[in-house]
Amino acid sequence: MILRTPPARKRRAESRPPEEDHTNSPSSNRQQLVIYEDHPVVESSHGHSTPISTDQMLCTYQCRQMVKSEFLDALSSAEKQARDYQSKLEALSDDFSKAEAERKKFRDQFFNAEQELAAAKGREQMLQQQLRKEVDFSQEQLKKQIQSYSELEIKLRNEMDLRKKAESSAAIAEEKTSVLEGKLNTLSESIEREKSRLENELAQMRSGSKLSIDRISADLERMECKAKNAEKESALLKEQLEEIKKRLNECMQEKFEVEKRLSRFTSAEAPSKDADLLVKHLQEELRSYECEVREARKIISSHEKIELLKEKLLEEKGRRERAESDVHKLSDIQLRLKELEDEISTWKSMIKDIPGVSRADDLPLKFGALQKEVYDSMMKAGEAQARLKQVEVALDTTLLDKENAEAEAALAKERAESSRSEIKRLELMIASLTEERKHAVDEMKGCKSLDGGKELVSGTIAQQLESSLAKKDSFIRELESNLSEQRETNRHQLDEIKLLSERLNNEAKRIKMLEREGDRLRSEIAILESKLGHGDFSSANTKVLRMVNTLAVENEAKQTIEALQNELQKTKEKLQAVEDLKKQSPDSGTLVDSYIAGKIKQLKEQIATLEKREERYKTVFADRISVFRRACCELFGYKIVMDDHQRSDGIPVTRFTLHSIYAQSDTEKLEFEYESGNMNFLANEYASHPELSRQVEVFIRKMNSIPAFTANLTVESFNKRTLS
Amino acid sequence: MASRTATKDIITLRGSAAIVSEFFGYAANSILYNRGVYPEESFAKVKKYGLPMLLTQDEGVKSFISNLTAQLSEWLESGKLQRIVLVIMSKATGEVLERWNFSIETDKEVVEKGVSREKNDKEIMREIQAIMRQIASSITYLPCLDEPCVFDVLAYTDTDVAVPFTWIESDPKLIANPQMVKLHSFDTKIHKVDTLVSYKNDEWDEA
Numbered sequence A: 001m002i003l004r005t006p007p008a009r010k011r012r013a014e015s016r017p018p019e020e021d022h023t024n025s026p027s028s029n030r031q032q033l034v035i036y037e038d039h040p041v042v043e044s045s046h047g048h049s050t051p052i053s054t055d056q057m058l059c060t061y062q063c064r065q066m067v068k069s070e071f072l073d074a075l076s077s078a079e080k081q082a083r084d085y086q087s088k089l090e091a092l093s094d095d096f097s098k099a100e101a102e103r104k105k106f107r108d109q110f111f112n113a114e115q116e117l118a119a120a121k122g123r124e125q126m127l128q129q130q131l132r133k134e135v136d137f138s139q140e141q142l143k144k145q146i147q148s149y150s151e152l153e154i155k156l157r158n159e160m161d162l163r164k165k166a167e168s169s170a171a172i173a174e175e176k177t178s179v180l181e182g183k184l185n186t187l188s189e190s191i192e193r194e195k196s197r198l199e200n201e202l203a204q205m206r207s208g209s210k211l212s213i214d215r216i217s218a219d220l221e222r223m224e225c226k227a228k229n230a231e232k233e234s235a236l237l238k239e240q241l242e243e244i245k246k247r248l249n250e251c252m253q254e255k256f257e258v259e260k261r262l263s264r265f266t267s268a269e270a271p272s273k274d275a276d277l278l279v280k281h282l283q284e285e286l287r288s289y290e291c292e293v294r295e296a297r298k299i300i301s302s303h304e305k306i307e308l309l310k311e312k313l314l315e316e317k318g319r320r321e322r323a324e325s326d327v328h329k330l331s332d333i334q335l336r337l338k339e340l341e342d343e344i345s346t347w348k349s350m351i352k353d354i355p356g357v358s359r360a361d362d363l364p365l366k367f368g369a370l371q372k373e374v375y376d377s378m379m380k381a382g383e384a385q386a387r388l389k390q391v392e393v394a395l396d397t398t399l400l401d402k403e404n405a406e407a408e409a410a411l412a413k414e415r416a417e418s419s420r421s422e423i424k425r426l427e428l429m430i431a432s433l434t435e436e437r438k439h440a441v442d443e444m445k446g447c448k449s450l451d452g453g454k455e456l457v458s459g460t461i462a463q464q465l466e467s468s469l470a471k472k473d474s475f476i477r478e479l480e481s482n483l484s485e486q487r488e489t490n491r492h493q494l495d496e497i498k499l500l501s502e503r504l505n506n507e508a509k510r511i512k513m514l515e516r517e518g519d520r521l522r523s524e525i526a527i528l529e530s531k532l533g534h535g536d537f538s539s540a541n542t543k544v545l546r547m548v549n550t551l552a553v554e555n556e557a558k559q560t561i562e563a564l565q566n567e568l569q570k571t572k573e574k575l576q577a578v579e580d581l582k583k584q585s586p587d588s589g590t591l592v593d594s595y596i597a598g599k600i601k602q603l604k605e606q607i608a609t610l611e612k613r614e615e616r617y618k619t620v621f622a623d624r625i626s627v628f629r630r631a632c633c634e635l636f637g638y639k640i641v642m643d644d645h646q647r648s649d650g651i652p653v654t655r656f657t658l659h660s661i662y663a664q665s666d667t668e669k670l671e672f673e674y675e676s677g678n679m680n681f682l683a684n685e686y687a688s689h690p691e692l693s694r695q696v697e698v699f700i701r702k703m704n705s706i707p708a709f710t711a712n713l714t715v716e717s718f719n720k721r722t723l724s
Numbered sequence B: 001m002a003s004r005t006a007t008k009d010i011i012t013l014r015g016s017a018a019i020v021s022e023f024f025g026y027a028a029n030s031i032l033y034n035r036g037v038y039p040e041e042s043f044a045k046v047k048k049y050g051l052p053m054l055l056t057q058d059e060g061v062k063s064f065i066s067n068l069t070a071q072l073s074e075w076l077e078s079g080k081l082q083r084i085v086l087v088i089m090s091k092a093t094g095e096v097l098e099r100w101n102f103s104i105e106t107d108k109e110v111v112e113k114g115v116s117r118e119k120n121d122k123e124i125m126r127e128i129q130a131i132m133r134q135i136a137s138s139i140t141y142l143p144c145l146d147e148p149c150v151f152d153v154l155a156y157t158d159t160d161v162a163v164p165f166t167w168i169e170s171d172p173k174l175i176a177n178p179q180m181v182k183l184h185s186f187d188t189k190i191h192k193v194d195t196l197v198s199y200k201n202d203e204w205d206e207a
Helices: A008-014 A027-033 A040-045 A064-268 A273-353 A362-450 A455-534 A551-584 A586-636 A690-702 A706-723 B013-034 B059-078 B108-113 B121-140
Strands: A543-547 A638-646 A652-660 A669-675 A678-682 B043-048 B051-056 B081-090 B096-106 B149-157 B167-169 B179-187 B191-199
Touching: A064 A273, A362 A455, A455 B179, A455 B191, A543 B059, A551 B059, A586 A638, A652 A706, A669 A706, A690 A706, B013 B043, B013 B051, B013 B059, B013 B081, B013 B096, B013 B108, B013 B121, B013 B149, B013 B191, B051 B059, B051 B121, B059 B081, B059 B149, B096 B108, B121 B179, B121 B191
Parallel strands: none
Antiparallel strands: A543 B149, A543 B167, A638 A652, A652 A669, A669 A678, B043 B051, B081 B096, B081 B149, B096 B191, B179 B191
């Protein structure tokens, strides 16, 4: 079988008629060859339900069989294919339904996904919003942090500055501490030195006191021995004295007898030689007795000496006891010495703290100096104010000068500018003139060469021109000289301007300096004013007086006077009433009189008893006050005499005169004046002794303690009295 | 008003002293009234410095102030007065509560050479009026004096001044750590008076 047509499948697929190849003609011509033998019913008898186009069914007779088989084949294959296709269709429809289900599923999934997407979008938006908020918040925070950072930076800088300052102050403080340590060391060294000196002194004093005690005890023993010896001697001498006295008496008696005898002999007027002899003998005896009497007198004087020695011995004993008590006191004094040393060291440290003070005596001087400084500073402040005002005035004048100078400078500048412009103008003029001259000279030359005939005329013109040229030259010279002058003046003015500006700068500096000084002085003035406002004053040139104000007292007195006046008024009224009563009834008047007389008597009695009582009180008071005075005298060692009197200006004062019980004379008295709560020491002859005036200076003037002064004086006069 | 010459702008030492002492008398009266040292009813109103001023009618206080102003004008004429202080104290304890301080600066040239100065009378009156107004308004800030008080007058003088019969030397009666208020001042061109009140710190303020 020859395949004349392409396979049906192909044909159908390509929807081309099978006769195509048969004719080998183009498809446009094929339809002419087609013979319509078979109808499509045949085909339909085959029971083909497949839709076959009419073109497909067309065939020539020759190929009908072939076509049939082919067709059948094709049909079967087509049927198969249709079945396949159907199965495929079914599979596809299954697939489709599956796909549809899947599609639905996917759609659902898609919707879900969309919903999820929307939700996600919503969430995203929310998150974005949140994020934005967070971002804003964080930005704000960031800003805040930046601000705080900048603030912190500033603080840090401040801190750094402060730290630097603190470091510098610490360095200064360290320097100070080192200086102070140095001072402290020197101070401690000096204290130690002093301490050692004092200890040495103490040891020396101890040894001295021991030595003196030993010496005193040795003296004492010696004196005791002496006294014993003297006592013995005195006993012996007493005995001798007794004997001598006896003998003296005997002698005296004998003498009397002899004298009697002698008188008898003389009266008898017969003196014998024996008697003369006897007289001589007696006279000799008398002389010897006289010698004895002298010896006896000597013995008596020695006896007196012994008594004196005894007294001295007693005194020595007393001194020894005192020395022993002094030794006991020495330890106490040592303790006190230590305390005093401590105190001295504290005082010294205090004094060291005060700048410019090295000793305690410097303190009042220092205070004086400080007060002086205050006055000086006040004076200075005044002066400075005056200076400030002067300076302000100077400032004003300088400012005016400055303004003037500036105006001058501006003027000078303007003038310089104008002169410069003039110079330019002149230079331009010169240039134009020279050009003109050149031009004229050229012209002249041309004229000369051109016309000899015209020489005469042109000669005159040339002469004129030359003369004018000469004039112009001279003019130019003048202008040049002017120019140079102007330049010089310009230079001068410039120099002047420079000088003035320098002066201006100097003045500005001075002004600033003066302003600073003014500020400083103003602050000083403010400090001083505050001090003054407080009420401080210097006792060197100011004193404070108070007007005696008795208004409060007067007020009270006035009140009492008013009360008394009221009472008086009442009594007057009463009296009036009584008198009225009297007038009304004379009987009652007499009654009243008798009543009054009785009353008066009673009152007189009362007055008498009261006077008695007063007397009694007075005596009791006098007793008590004398006891008090005596006790005071015993306790404090001074008899005090009180005396009221008025000063020359009429102010009442009380004078106290103190006599020490250890005073050696009546002139030794201290006088004080008591006035409105103040006790003042009065100078007198006794107080003007150098020793006493020194004590007055120390205790009363410096320490302001009268009791210390009197106590010290008591101890000293006691020592004088007892030691002498 | 002491010797003021025909032309009112010329002012002499004596005239200036009279103005200042008279001012002090009125100021003392005003202080005593405004601070309630004496009862209100013991004061009478007069017109002075263009203001209604109150003067005490209590004879004792009157004579005290007149003696005081006489003495002050004497010192002012000699140029030896540096300051006048009116001290208000507690009657019970004697504690100083207020110090009214009138500092006086004297033109030494006028005292030594006896020259005169020029200043308009009205201007001085205006300055004094300002001080009086300030004294009257001081009750708004000064602490209340809620106890009976007495007053004293202190004069800060040169040391070579002889102490008169009715005066005695005294301590300055200072207040420890006081509050201070500076008031206006006036100037006669011979005497310049600066006014200042210092008073005890009120405890209520510190709490």
